[in-house]
Amino acid sequence: MIEFKLEGEYIPLIQLLKAANLVQTGGEAQIVVTEGEVKYNGTVDYRKRLKVRQGDIVEFRNNKIKVI
Template sequence: MQVIKLRDDFIKLGQAIKAAGLVESGVEAKIVIQDGEVKVNGAVETQRGKKLTGGEIISYNGEEIKIER
């Protein structure tokens, strides 16, 4: 499981999966999120701009990312 440490108050879902290297671009992030392929804390999330503030677990394509403050 990868860990992303927040530098600000939050990170958006699309930015998080791109920063973790799970997608190549913001456009790809937008597509996989809108297609319902990304889960946040076990629930499908279709909002690319969903704000993550710490403690969330993101799942995509068999990979997991943990957001930490």
């Protein structure tokens, strides 16, 4: 599990995927989100501008990111 230290109130989902080095570009992040490859707190979520906050868990390609 990847632990991501949040600085501020939230991070947009696409930026989180890039910051965790799970995608190379913002464009790639948008594609994987719209294709339903990302789970947010256990549920597939298609919102590209989703605000991920402390305590949330994002899953993508057998990787889990816990936002702390």
